[in-house]
Amino acid sequence: MDRFPSGIERYDFLDELGRLERASRFAETRKNLFDEGPHLVSSPELPWGDEVRHLAVEAYERFLHGETWITGDGAREMESQIVSWMGSILGADSPAGFVTSGGSESNMCGILAARQLADRGGSVVFPAIGHYSLPKLCRMFGLDPIPVPSIPGTLCEIDPEAFEAAIRPDTIALIATAGNWAFGTVDPIEAIGEIAVRRGLYFHVDGAFGGYILPFLEGSGYDREMPLWDFRVDGVCSISADLHKNGMAPPPAGSLFFRDQSYLAAAKAICPPNGTMTGTRGAGPIAGAWAMVTLLGEPGYRAVSLKSMALRDAFIAGVEKIEGLRVFPGSRINIALVHSDVFDLRPVVASLREGGWMFSASATPPPVSIVVVPMPQNDGMLDVLLEHLGEAMSLAVPLAGGEDAIGGSSMSKYGF
Ligand SMILES: Cc1ncc(COP(=O)(O)O)c(C=O)c1O
Numbered sequence: 001m002d003r004f005p006s007g008i009e010r011y012d013f014l015d016e017l018g019r020l021e022r023a024s025r026f027a028e029t030r031k032n033l034f035d036e037g038p039h040l041v042s043s044p045e046l047p048w049g050d051e052v053r054h055l056a057v058e059a060y061e062r063f064l065h066g067e068t069w070i071t072g073d074g075a076r077e078m079e080s081q082i083v084s085w086m087g088s089i090l091g092a093d094s095p096a097g098f099v100t101s102g103g104s105e106s107n108m109c110g111i112l113a114a115r116q117l118a119d120r121g122g123s124v125v126f127p128a129i130g131h132y133s134l135p136k137l138c139r140m141f142g143l144d145p146i147p148v149p150s151i152p153g154t155l156c157e158i159d160p161e162a163f164e165a166a167i168r169p170d171t172i173a174l175i176a177t178a179g180n181w182a183f184g185t186v187d188p189i190e191a192i193g194e195i196a197v198r199r200g201l202y203f204h205v206d207g208a209f210g211g212y213i214l215p216f217l218e219g220s221g222y223d224r225e226m227p228l229w230d231f232r233v234d235g236v237c238s239i240s241a242d243l244h245k246n247g248m249a250p251p252p253a254g255s256l257f258f259r260d261q262s263y264l265a266a267a268k269a270i271c272p273p274n275g276t277m278t279g280t281r282g283a284g285p286i287a288g289a290w291a292m293v294t295l296l297g298e299p300g301y302r303a304v305s306l307k308s309m310a311l312r313d314a315f316i317a318g319v320e321k322i323e324g325l326r327v328f329p330g331s332r333i334n335i336a337l338v339h340s341d342v343f344d345l346r347p348v349v350a351s352l353r354e355g356g357w358m359f360s361a362s363a364t365p366p367p368v369s370i371v372v373v374p375m376p377q378n379d380g381m382l383d384v385l386l387e388h389l390g391e392a393m394s395l396a397v398p399l400a401g402g403e404d405a406i407g408g409s410s411m412s413k414y415g416f
Contacts, residue, residue, distance in 0.1 A: 179210020211241020
């Protein structure tokens with residue numbers, strides 16, 4: 001077939017497909033220190049990297065169908081394997097949950113379950129530095145958001161006392177974050193869990209970024225000081241953790257875990273039939289995620305996590321050798337926030353972008369900070385990035401003082 005019913009010719013179609021693929025910059029994966037997805041590469045530490053990625057893509061392709069009540073049995077089996085495997089790693093004795101389209105949907109479904117259990121609307125308390133999906137879900141569901149500012153003089157430290165003081169009689173849920181974007185910090189979840197138990201409140205943990213790396217860093221001994229943040233903390237009712245971030249699975253794939261079936265039953269009561277926001281789901285993402293989880297297992301995720309952190313640590317060491325730059329302290333995951341107290345980095349950001357680097361820029365600390373998320377696919381590229389960063393510093397302008405953060409009109413939350 002050379003010409004299709006629409007009139008388009010095969011070669012024109014393939015040309016256009018190629019053009020759109022280039023516009024999406026998929027080929028620049030190794031320069032991508034932001035993106036999500038199955039970007040493993042083989043290396044001496046991860047010799048199976050590329051094969052695992054290819055098999056995840058094959059699984060995705062074989063499940064291109066949607067999951068309905070007629071076609072979904074295989075996908076639902078895969079989903080339940082993911083939930084019971086990862087749910088128990090997160091410390092639940094009888095985990096329940098489902099695969100979602102990502103962190104936003106997981107956070108939404110967690111709070112919808114809270115709303116169902118409370119049997120009313122009301123307010124939700126969370127750190128002001130939490131992800132934008134938290135105020136977003138409040139607006140969507142008619143709940144009142146109560147963002148708690150960080151401790152004065154700090155950017156990302158949360159005071160549990162201030163958190164408790166923000167609770168109102170109409171509060172139905174508390175949310176905290178394990179692996180904040182863009183600081184990489186973990187909120188004081190044990191202290192907030194204690195508050196949740198004492199006040200009888202639902203407690204959801206947003207582990208979208210940290211969920212598939214923190215347990216493996218703890219398990220490998222990389223971070224022996226890791227604070228408890230998962231179901232081992234009394235009071236934690238649900239946890240979101242993104243398969244398409246550190247789970248290395250093809251998007252869109254997140255996961256939401258409940259401590260037990262009773263919470264899942266509440267989620268299903270408000271969001272029938274399966275607790276998610278959608279009706280028919282794509283089964284491809286479930287299959288791709290199942291392939292990753294099945295092929296990597298705990299040893300694989302440990303190796304991936306250690307590789308990501310080794311790249312991050314080498315990057316940090318390199319940044320600290322560049323005059324005027326420093327890495328904001330406190331990140332426990334593969335996020336490094338680079339900023340300067342003496343230079344305006346906006347021309348540096350522009351130069352890196354022109355060089356094809358994909359990363360985020362944050363307006364906090366102002367005027368702009370560079371946020372990179374090293375993952376195994378960046379192997380071999382961090383030194384090249386450091387070289388470019390060092391050279392681009394000649395473009396940085398000394399700070400005059402009083403510069404404002406780049407406003408929302410010129411930069412999105414992710415700094416594009
Ligand atoms: C902490 C956190 N929560 C939630 C989300 C939202 O995830 P998604 O974009 O997959 O909906 C993100 C995305 O980066 C995140 O970092």
